[in-house]
Each structure stands twice: as structure tokens, then as C-alpha cells.
Amino acid sequence: MSTIFALSSGTLPSAIAVFRVSGPQSLPILRQLSRRKIWTPKMMEFTKLYDSQRKIIDESMAVYFPGPKTFTGEDTTEFFLHGSQAVAQKFATCLSEIENVREAKRGEFTRRAFHNGKMSISEVRGLDRLIRSRTEKERRAAFGQMRGGTRAVEIRKKLVEILSKLFVIIDFGEHVALELSDAQKDVAEILSEINRLILAWEGAERAQRGLEIVLYGRPNSGKSSILNQLAHDDVAIVSEIPGTTRDSLVTTIQINGIRCRLTDTAGVRPHTNDVIEAEGIRRAQRRLESADVICVVVDPESRSDDVAKILEDVEKLKNPESKVLIVKNKADLKLPYPEVSSSGIHVVSSHATSSEGCQQLRETLGSLVDQLCPEANFLLDAELLRKCSDELTCSMLCQDAAIMCQHIEKGLEYIAELTQGTVTESVLDGIFSQFCIGK
Template sequence: MWRGLWTLPMRAARGLCRSCSNRGSGAAAPGSGATIFALSSGQGRCGVAVIRTSGPASGPALRSLTAAQDLPPARSARLRLLSDPRSGEPLDRALVLWFPGPQSFTGEDCAEFHVHGGPAVVSGVLQALGGVPGLRPAEAGEFTRRAFAHGKLSLTEVEGLADLIHAETEAQRRQALRQLDGELGRLCHDWAETLTTALAHVEAYIDFGEDDNLEEDVLERANSAVQGLQAALGAHLRDARRGQRLRSGAHVVIAGPPNAGKSSLVNLLSQKPVSIVSPEPGTTRDVLEIPVDLAGFPVLLSDTAGLRQGVGLVEQEGVRRARASCDFLDTVVARMGAQSSNGSSQRLLLVLNKMDLLSHEGPGPKPDLPPHLLLSCLTGEGLEGLLEALRKELAVVCGDPSTGPPLLTRARHQHHLQGCLDALGQYKEARDLALAAEALRVARRHLTHLTGGGGTEEILDVIFRDFCVGK
């Protein structure tokens, strides 16, 4: 460690870059000077469809379609007759709203048209907007990209919004809403503030190390702050896979001997007949996968061939694939009818099916079994207990979005936090105060990039391409 090795002022270190990217810097939306428009609600017939605009020509477009001299009061709905500005043909009687910038979603002047949701009405209004000078159809994600470019959303909040739109389970919705509310961004901002303070202490020592007015423990405080931040980053990185599983889905494999009821359990959990059920052993000969909402968590559920020595080449291949699925899964294995685990380090939930065949006097003498659950796929008895057990297991491997610190849901988050942690390691090993200060700048830059971009246009394109047109 470099403590005490440098006591002379190091003003040459001032030449090292101290700048960091500001929120939303370098992320201007493509064609941001134009006014865009798009259908923001779903396609097809519906009661109400929402068409929105964003850009400097939003006000003239609203006046043009309503033939009104004055715009409606800001953020207040008004009923207006919409007409084609070129032909004067009435299009619909609709609610219109006016959102002057910067108090709008994108930070620009925006207008919304809440029209009846028939395809002809929507098409007519879109064609009318296309005829207004200065307007063009929006690209996918362009409204959100403009909101990011104008500092209305941080990059992590943008990702949370995308996850919220695509959320299919309760756990995904809760996690996405927490990220959209800015929890991850605020946490990274606090970490960046810690680094800024530590960097200020180091640079003060570089410049004024011989000044009697400088507090003696200034470097110790910087070291303590870095040490605490290293521990926090390490804890989040150890849990990184949990957030990614929650976003993309955990992998649950149902494995066990033939005719134990594996396919019946798949049908019971998915609430649809996705697997063929037959009294003949070896019915399933391949790995069948289906996405399901399991106890509020997203799950890729796999039905596999019965684990035995297959009587034919096809079944033998199915057994091989079943074993391979168990080797590469990242969450929970449910074994049907097995009496002991195979010693694997994977999380194992032992389920004994066909409890309806047990006598009323009880199961009778049996060998010692590891912790297990009883279930009847025929009657559904024991299903609630199994779902609760799965919920607890999935909360462990995916994280509970209702409690604890915000999760890292994307590989990009993990990359920048790992880069920050690596830079802090270089700070601890530096034997030169100038290099130590630069390591702190690199660490802070990673946190800034996580929430504020600062990357290439290609990275931003990847983030926004998953948005639909109109959002």
C-alpha cells in the first residue's frame, strides 16, 4: 500500500482527467429536432387508443387537427372534434391533452389524442398527423430515448421501464417497478458520492501534504471509505445472477424414474396439457420446455425422459438429454419418486407422487428419506404445499423483489460494478498517490456509465431496441 510513501505535493497529478460523464450525456436521440408521432396503445380493436406526439411541432399539430386557435390547458383533458387538416373530413370526437416541455415524459412539447380504438379511426388520425409539416413516424423506443437524452430518466430507469413493459409475473413487475423508481440509480449515485469524497481527500493530500492545516487522518478516511465500498460491491456482485434469473426466468427441471408422474406434474403446474400422459413407461423421450408463472416467478419448466437404462436408442438419447438438463440448470430440480439425492450441489426438492394410493392407515414402514413432499397429481392434494416450497426456493435463487437491496438484472450492470471493484483493487495496491487517484476516477466512471450512459451509440441502440413503437 502506498500510505506514507509520498509526502511531497504532486501537482503533476492535476493533469490526470477528473471529469466524469453527466447524466444522459452523449445520448441525444436520433433526429431529435423532428417531431415524432406514434400509436402508444396496443394494436387491434379496443375501446380507447392513445396516439402521442413529441417535439416542437406538437402544438401546431394539435391546433391543426382540432382547428383551434388556442391550445388546451396544460395536463387537462378536453373533448375536441378531430379533422383531417388537408381535406377537413371529420375523423373522430376525442379527448386531447397538451404537455408543454419540459414538464412532460420526454422533456419536449407533447400532445396526446385519446381516440376510439377502431382500426379505421386510428389509421385516419395517424395519416392526418403524417400530413402535418415537421412530423414523422417514431422509431421503436424513440420517446423513451428522448426522455433519457433530456435527463428525465437515468439509464437504469430506462431499463426498468423496459422490464416493466415486458413483465409477465408478479415478481418481475415488482423488481421492474423498483428499478423504474430509481432505487438502483440512487444506490449507484451514493456509491459515486463516496468515491468523489475519497478522491477529494487523496487529491488534497497530494496538493497539501506538507500543509499543517491538513487533517492527519485524511488518507485513512479515504481508505476506510474504499474498503466499505469494496464490501458492498462484492455483496451485490455475488447476487448478480439472481437478478438476471428474475428477469429472464429460472430453470426448473422435473426429473426422476419412468412413470413417476413427471409429465402429470408439468401439466398441473402449467395448467394446460403440454405433456403426453400415459401409463406406459418411457412416454417422454425428449426434453420438453415450457415457460410458466410459478408462484409469481418466471420459470422455464422442463419435462424430461425417465432416468433409466432405455430399451431403445431414442429413449436412451432422451435419458442422456434429461441428465444433461440436470447438469446445466441454474435453479431447482424436482425429482419425482426418487428416494435419495445424487449428491449434486444443485438445489433439490424431493417430491413423492401418487399419495392417493397410500392406505388410510398411513404409508407404513419405509426406509429413511431426506426431506420430501407428498403429492397426488391425480387429485391435486399436496399441490399448495409444493407451490409454497417452490416459491421459497425461487425466492432464494431469484431474489425477493419485495425486500432487500435492488438486484442487478442485466449483464451491463454486472460489468460496470465489476469494473468499479477492479479499479478499487488497483487503488489498494497502488504505490503512487497519482495512480491511486486515477484508480478512483476509473471506479467512479464505471458507476457513472451504469446510470448515465457515457458509452457508444451501439450500446444505447441495444438498450432501446427492445422497446415497442410508441414508447
């Protein structure tokens, strides 16, 4: 087994550069570079470090942790050097010159931790999420995923209990009070828990990629003014001339800790002979397909049949899970709005020439974002949960205890993948290729 090393502390120059070394050579490397034999485990000490010509590399702090009680489960040494590119480069070269020592690949430390049974696959994925987290909500979701494994272990335990009930029914059918319906009731409970976990995962995935919010509506209704208010910036040109916005324009805002890409679009009209305007409208319509939230902006001058057509297009083009919101803008004019059938759609009024005039819209967007990205204490990979859920659903339809067992056993295999190392190397390659070097 080779010993690996990496600069784990990120971009240089920085105050300190942390090098992490893991593998059987960790202690010999420390002894060789410090030219000192005795190192007390887990004790951080000052030392000079020397290259093979006995010339100084740097002055550093260093600490040695014997395995298996380490992150990777292997012997580990950490070096805290001065954070300059030249120091780091020289140190890396000296390490690479030692036999059986090489630079770590992406996520290789975590991969070793996984193979040495120090982490479950849920924890590995959670750690990846944590390193990538940019907002508070993403950070909390990452810890939810790291904890997710414990929930998978509980589900597995419950499924094993159901299986043992079923085995009793199979073996001693007439002589026991247990019925198939008892087992079905237990499966139903687990299924609803799994379905809740799937929703939580989908929400966390949305939060991780960020939400798409699209402003859509007739020319001059106030879309660009709303974008500027929500972004607290003068991002889009606003004018009283209809057709001011010709192309889609995206800006990023945060709503309740979620990154949202807010898109202003060209005003849509039923008919136009202007080719550029027609292209702008096509682009606006394309944005609807990937939107999580669509704000249909109407103003007192909008005609009700135009708004009805806009809502019809939205319904046709949008993704089934996305939310639609009608924004009755220019509320300050106190003029009547066109009649629109808006059953089941959220409606808010706004006044986009003032910041306070958009408060109701901000609050409604906040609650829609919360619905799309609910907080979850536990996160587990939805793909495996869905497969397990399918098997359990089939098991519920069985009238035969033996066939019910087969489906539950299959479901258990998917849950086992969430808890332990039955994951294939190619799946691991996919996960770890996303990691940073040094993790």
C-alpha cells in the same frame, strides 16, 4: 428537429386510441387539425379533427403540454380518438402529410426524454422492464431499477469523498492523521454494497427470463405425476409402465410471482439398448445444463447406486449456481428409501397422487425461487457494477495513494455511466430497439 407521432395505446380496436405527438410542431399540428387557434396548455378539450380537405377525421379529446415540463422535455400533444383501425390509419396518414412530421421509431419518445436530461439510463432501462413486466414481482423490480439511479448517485458521492481523502494523503502525507487504511476501509464498505447490488441484479434478470425447473430421476419414480400436481393440470401421461415419458415436456407455472418453466424428462437408467430411450435420456441430461432448480425424484424402488450415479451426473452437468433438491416420492407407501449421501442438498418427501401430498415440495420450491430471485429495492446494471467492483478491488490492494486514486477514478467512470449520459449511441440503439413504438 422533426416532430414525431405514434399510436401509444396499443392494439386496435379498443375503446380509445391515444396518439402522442412530440416536437416543435405539436401546437401547430393541434391548431391545424382542430381548425382552432386558442388552446389552453394542459387542459383537455373536446374538438373535431379535420383533414387537409376540411373533411372530418374524428371527434376527439386533445391536450397540449408545452415543454420542457413534459415526458420528452419537448412540446407535446395527445389526441384521444375512437379506437378503430380506420380512424387511427386516417389520422396517422394526415399527420404524416404535414411537413417535418413523421412516425416515431421504437422507444423514440424515451430516447428524446433521455437526451433532454429528463431520465437517467437506469430510469430508461427500468421503464423498459416495467412495460415488459408480466408478474407482480417483475413490476416491482422495474420500479427498483427506475430508482437504482439514486443509489448510483450515492455511491458516486461516497467515492468522490474517498478520493478527496486520498488527495489529502498525497499532498500532506506526514502532516495529517489520515491513513491509507482509512480509505481502504471506506472502499471495502462500498464494495460490499456494490456486490449486494450485483446479486440483486442477477436475481432480477433471472426473474425476468423466468426460471427453469427440471424433474429428473429413474423411470417410474413419479416425475410426470409431480409435474401434473404442480401444474394443477393433466399435462403429462402417467402410467405404471416404466419409460412412459419418452421426451422432455415443458409447462409454465408461477411460483411466488415468478414464471417457471417446469420440465418433465424421460426416466434415466444407467444402460439401455433402446435408441429412442437413449435419446430421451440425452435430452433429459441436456436440460440439466440450463436448469435453475433440479428436482431429483427418487422412490422406494430406486436403487442407491443408481441414485448416487444420478446425483453424480447432476453435479457434473449442472450450472454452478443452480439448486438441487431430492424429492422422496411415494411417501404414502411408507417404505424405506435407498441410502443416499445428500449433504448440503435439500430433501423433501412427496406423495404425488394427491395435491396435498406435494405441499412440502411447493413450499421448498417457493423458498428456492425466493433465494434465486430476491426482492430488491434498487437495481443497477451489473455489467458496469462488476467493472467498478474490479477497479475498487484492485484499489484495495494498493499501498500507494496515487495508484489507489487511479483505480477509484476508473471505478467512478463506470458509476457515472449508470447515472448520466456517458452512454454511447450504439448502446442506446440496443436498448431502444427493444422498446415498443409509442414509448
